[in-house]
Amino acid sequence: MPPKPKKKCCSDKxxxxxxxxxxxKxxxxxxxxxxKKRKLVKAKKKHPVKVAA
Structure with missing residues (x-):
């Protein structure tokens, strides 16, 4: 099991x-x-685009 990500990047080297x-990455x-902006956030679900036939 991979490690859980931190909530915020500490920008250590x-x-x-x-x-x-x-x-x-x-x-x-x-x-x-x-x-987003070095913080872990939940991704929004993308809604499918309806194409007119």
Missing amino acids: PACKRCPLMMM KGTLPEGYTV
């Missing part, structure tokens, strides 16, 4: 394994989450 920015961030 070198970055820790739980840093949300590093997890997003590596692709190990849990589904449904994203990073």
